[in-house]
Amino acid sequence: MHRPLTVEHLGQLNLFTQSFDAELERQQDVFGARILRRWEDGRAGSRNALALIGRTGIATYAPATPGGPVAHEFTGNGLGWDSVEWSVSSVKDAAALMRDHGFRVTESADARAFVDPEGMHGLAIMLTERRDEAHDRDLAGWKPNFWSDEHPLGLLGGVTVKVVAVEPEKAAAGLAALVGREAYAVERKHVNMAGHGVRFGDHAVEFVGSTTGSEADLAGVALAERGERIFCLTFTARDLLAARAFLVGRDVPFEQFGRYSLLLAPVDAGGARIEITDVG
Numbered sequence: 001m002h003r004p005l006t007v008e009h010l011g012q013l014n015l016f017t018q019s020f021d022a023e024l025e026r027q028q029d030v031f032g033a034r035i036l037r038r039w040e041d042g043r044a045g046s047r048n049a050l051a052l053i054g055r056t057g058i059a060t061y062a063p064a065t066p067g068g069p070v071a072h073e074f075t076g077n078g079l080g081w082d083s084v085e086w087s088v089s090s091v092k093d094a095a096a097l098m099r100d101h102g103f104r105v106t107e108s109a110d111a112r113a114f115v116d117p118e119g120m121h122g123l124a125i126m127l128t129e130r131r132d133e134a135h136d137r138d139l140a141g142w143k144p145n146f147w148s149d150e151h152p153l154g155l156l157g158g159v160t161v162k163v164v165a166v167e168p169e170k171a172a173a174g175l176a177a178l179v180g181r182e183a184y185a186v187e188r189k190h191v192n193m194a195g196h197g198v199r200f201g202d203h204a205v206e207f208v209g210s211t212t213g214s215e216a217d218l219a220g221v222a223l224a225e226r227g228e229r230i231f232c233l234t235f236t237a238r239d240l241l242a243a244r245a246f247l248v249g250r251d252v253p254f255e256q257f258g259r260y261s262l263l264l265a266p267v268d269a270g271g272a273r274i275e276i277t278d279v280g
Contacts, residue, residue, distance in 0.1 A: 002100045004180025010203040011085035011128060012050065012057030013161065013233060015272055016070070018079060020047045020062035022267045027051050027058060030252055030264070031274075032151045046070035054235070055202060056159045059085070079270025081230035083117075083124035084161055084205070094127045101178055121171035121207060122163045122228025152246035153276065154238035158203040162195070162275075164222045164231040168207035172196035175205060190258035190279075192217040206234075218263075222271070232263070232273035240278040 017023040027033035033051040040047055045068015049060045063070050088094040095105045095113040104116040105127075117124035165171045169185070175198050176183040186195045188208070197206030208231060210219040222231050237243040244262055247254055253265040260279050266272040 003097060005094060005097055005101075005178050006088065007179055007200055008087040008089065009201060010056070010158070011087045011126075011130065012059045013084055013159070013230075014082045014126070015058060015060045016079050016082050016270070017060060017062050017267070017272065018270075019267060020049070020060065023060055023062075023272075024049055024051070026267050027053060027060075030247070030250065031153065031155075033058065040064060041070075044069045054155050054159075056233075056235075057085075078226065080226075080266065080272040081161075081233065083114075083126050083230070085126045085128055088127050088129065091127050091129050098127075098178075103178075117229065121165040121167065121174070123161075123171075123175070123205060123207075123230070153235075153243045155276075156236045156238055158201075160197070160204040160206050160234040162231045162234055163205065163207050163229065164219050165207040165209060165228050166223065168194060168196045168209045171207040172198060172205075175207075187211065188261075188279075190260040191219075191263075193219050218257075226271065231271075232275050234275040234277055237276050237278050240276070243276050 015023070024035060028035065031053045033053045036050045036052060038047070038049045045063060045065035047062045047064045051058045051060070061070055091107070091111050091113050095107050098105045098113075098115055103119045105113050107113045111129055113127040115125040115127070163171070172183040173196070179198060181198050181200070183196055183198055186197075188195055189211075192211050193208040194211045195206045195208045197204050208219050209223070210217050214220045215224045219231070240260065240262065244256070247262065247264075255263045255265070257263065260277050262276045264274045264276070
């Protein structure tokens with residue numbers, strides 16, 4: 001019996017985009033994001049930013065030079081949501097534990113480890129011990145720059161990372177066994193999705209698939225076009241009608257699915273969808 005992986009918290013979600021300025025503008029203007037820092041990485045050939053949307057860290061990367069490692073990453077994996085970053089007490093121990101569970105892990109010289117998404121049914125994971133500005137959210141008395149009573153979107157709680165998968169139930173069961181938590185099942189009728197996931201303290205990971213098996217609905221199209229990978233981030237709103245009115249007033253493009261889901265179009269980010277819903 002293998003020991004479970006202890007995830008201390010969600011460090012951040014990693015996003016690759018071609019339009020760096022447009023994406024950061026959306027994060028700030030639509031979601032009230034606080035940009036914690038911006039920097040350039042000459043070795044990676046990228047422009048980078050770290051922001052907070054509520055309590056969720058978002059790291060945005062865009063190519064600054066053609067042919068660099070980040071530009072190469074675009075060629076291999078495409079644009080959009082790339083991976084989740086989990087904070088652990090020891091990367092070395094966590095990587096060894098992941099291997100004991102049968103996952104393929106690559107460690108880097110800067111105390112990070114990357115878990116092959118193929119073994120995780122499309123969920124790409126980066127393990128790190130890093131503590132940076134994004135973690136001021138863990139300090140006693142800390143309050144984000146907006147919360148449900150201070151921003152028109154009225155966002156509540158943590159984010160759900162939705163991963164489109166061929167076998168969502170099997171994927172969630174595997175993740176639950178890895179981290180020593182219970183899996184849950186839910187039907188998202190408003191988007192024709194069946195979801196199976198695992199809840200953590202500050203976020204959830206939910207594997208989703210089409211309830212009809214069709215390649216014409218959201219999950220079916222995403223799976224056919226890009227395979228198993230992170231499909232969208234889902235935030236819960238206090239009042240969906242108020243959130244919808246805010247988006248309309250700001251001319252933010254979105255699709256509405258039933259009475260429960262607003263799906264925002266990506267800004268040149270190749271499928272980096274964000275969903276706002278009022279159902280858990």
